[in-house]
Amino acid sequence: MEKIQNVYTDEKLFKKLLDDKNVTLEDTLENEMVINMGPQHPATHGVLRLVLRLDGETVIKVVPELGYLHRGYEKMAENMSFIEFIPHTDRLDYTATLCNNVAYVLAVEKLAGIEAPARAQWIRMIMGELARIAAHMIAIGTFAMDVGAVTMVMWTFRERERIQEIFDRICGARFTTSYTRIGGVAADIDGEALRMIKDFLDTFEPGLKDMDHLMLHNRIFIERLEGIGVLSREDAISLGVTGPNLRASGVAYDVRRAKPYLFYDQVDFNIPTYSEGDCLARYFLRGDEVRESVKILYQCLDKLPQGEVMANNPKNVLPGKTEVYSKMEELIHDFMLINQGINPPVGDVYFSAENPKGELGFYIVSNGSGQPWKMKIHSPSFCNLQAVTKICTGAMISDVVAIIGSLDPVMGEADK
Amino acid sequence: MEIKESIIEKLKNRFPESVVEISDFRNDLSITVKKESLLDLAKFLKDDSELLFVMCKDITAIDWATRKNRFSTIYNIYSFHLNINLRLKVNIDIDPAKVNSVVEIWPSAEWYERETFDMYGIVFENHPDLRRMYMPEGFQYHPLRKDFPVLGIPGSLPLPQKPE
Incomplete structure (x- = not known):
């Protein structure tokens, strides 16, 4: 140069x-170059394609192109019953499947006016927070790997693996959990699973400290991220950014606090915020959120009550398998629910939950039949990606990777 | 409850002609407004010092298939100040399926409107860059319309030619 x-x-x-x-x-610097990044690029977290116009190494313009993973879930939802759609929510944000499961069933329960028993709701909270830790572990690990710290991803995936084992124990699957049901959860948590969660939490905190030591004493990592990709508070709000990215820009908006669902109003936790809005702040914020999740999980384990895990609401909630096989009434209800679906009243609801990536919302319009007339998925990754254009303009091309890593989009969700 | 009533009161005082319908189902407030007054009303909702609906969370549409006004566009907006979600609805006809763009008021609407255009074929006038969001360029249909079959239309997506 x-x-x-x-x-x-x-x-x-x-x-x-x-x-x-x-x-x-x-002079090569005088020439503008158009470069195509992705859709098959290891640093774009899936099939995100960016078309960049470069002046030397500076990015003049970015145009993100989405749709490489578009599966048409909104169309499919219109043609299947509410119960049938639960497995498809796994495939939205595939790093935090349980959060999606919980958000979806809560939306349907809001529409149909069903309330799950207390134990089921606490279990949902436990699973949601575990999934949040797992998702943030991926986010932190891959982000560090994107900017060159490859050790980190091994360490975070080691912790995440232990969470996946807990999921395996409780849900019977590591990734495609499909654990929640309308009106409850599929299976109760047993003592062994609770012990595994407790073990995990007790040993997780030292692991987090190790990770902090690894990254925060690393001058290259800090200088690579500090002041890079600044998203101001006003821009974050006007661009519709939610979740950790919004909080890293200084807005203390968390759906768990703003509109408490489940029992989030009964547990004590903080909402970490940073005012810098740069990549480093987004990195720190995820670490802080993981610690808050650990805090919530300890409280959930203390407060977990005894009781049923499925609501007793024969017209809307699936009966247990043993009853279906032994009792006529339950068999009829099961048949009707599977074939015709729950028939919620005519109307439309919007329900949103705080996912690791941001606010996942479901807007469901019902015409009284067993299938939704329309279902719109408000996916946080989609909204967060919209900020890429704003942040990347004027950045260096090597920072684009860091910025995308810090925004942490999951394309399964952004493309729906 | 009081917050919602004050919002409705405010809108009715300011725009007595524009508000068509108000519904409050499951504690979700939605207000149907006239197509012509959408922009004024949106500006008012965003700028009024007591409302401050500064964040547009989502824009989508509903295809009612058999109704006279076939589409409704839905604007899901949020106010940090009041901590309330509000849905604005605008009923529009299929011919022409056009509505004013709100990108100037809420910049986040850019992608949401592109997505709605892609899925429903609703044209947002004065949108800076109205292209398809998900479907490939040159795709002729709008998949979320009710007359588009779930299995797709054969031949609508040209596939690469088989190697000899």
Whole structure:
């Protein structure tokens, strides 16, 4: 870079170069270059495609292109019953499947006016927070890997693996959990699973400290991220950014606090915020949120009551399998619910829950039949990605990777 | 409850002609407004010092298939000040399926409107960059319309040619 500038300032050198017939003086920095990043690119977290216009190394314009993972879930939802759609919510944000499960069933329960028993709701909170830790572990690990700290991803995935084992124990699946049901959860938590969660929490805190030591004493990592990709408070709000990215820009908006669902009003937790709005703040914020989740989980384990995990509401909630096989009435209800679905009243509701990526909302319009007339998924990754254009303009091309990593989009959700 | 009533009161005083319908189902407030007054009303909701609906969370549409006004566009907006979600609805006809863009008021609407255009074919006038969001360029249909089959239309997505 310096050498090229010298060519123009240093007259002697310039003349010498002009005389030299073998050298052509074409300033590459004066030329704009259009470069295509993705959709198959390891740093774009899936199939995100960015078309960049570069001036030298500076990004002049960014156009994100979405749709490479579009599966048409909104269309599919209109053609299946409410119960059938639960497994599809796993495939939205595939790093935090349980959060999606919980958000979806809560939306349907709001529409149909069903309330799950207290134990089921506490279990949902436990699972949601575990999923949040797992998702943030991926976010932190891959983000650090994107900017060159490859050790971190091993450490975070090690912790995440233990959460997946807990999911395996409780839900019977590591990823495609489909654990929640309308009116409750599929299976109760047993003592062994509770012990696993407790073990995990007790040993997780030292692990987090190790990670902090690894990253925060790393000058390269800090200087690579500090002041990069600043998203101001006003821009974050006007661009509809939610979740950790919004809180890193200084807005203390968390759906768990603003509109408490489940029993989030009965547990004590903080909403960490940072005012810087840069990549480093977004990194710190995820770490802080994980600690808050640990705090919530300890309280949930203390407060977990005994009782049923499915609501007793035969017209809307699936009966237990043993009853279906042994009792006529339950068999009829099961048949009707599977074939015709729950028939919520005519109307439309919007329900949103705080997911690891931001606010996941379901807008469901019902015409009284067993299938939704319309279902709109308000996906946080989609909204957060909209800020890419704003943040990346004027940044260096190597920072684009860091910025996308810090925004942490999941394309399964952004593309729906 | 009081907050909602004050919002309704305010809107009715300011725009007596524009508010068509108000519904409060499951504690979700939604207000149907006339298509012509959408922009004024949106500006008022955002700028009024007691309302401050500064964040547009979502824009989508509903295809009612058989109704006279076939589409409704839904604007889901949020006020940090009041901590309340509000839905604005605008009923529009299929011919022409056009409505004013709210990008100037809420910049986040840009992608939401593109998505709605892609899925329903509703044209948002004065939108800076109205392209398809998900479907490929040159795709002729709008998939979330009720007359589009779930299985898709054969031949609507050109596939790459088989190698010889």
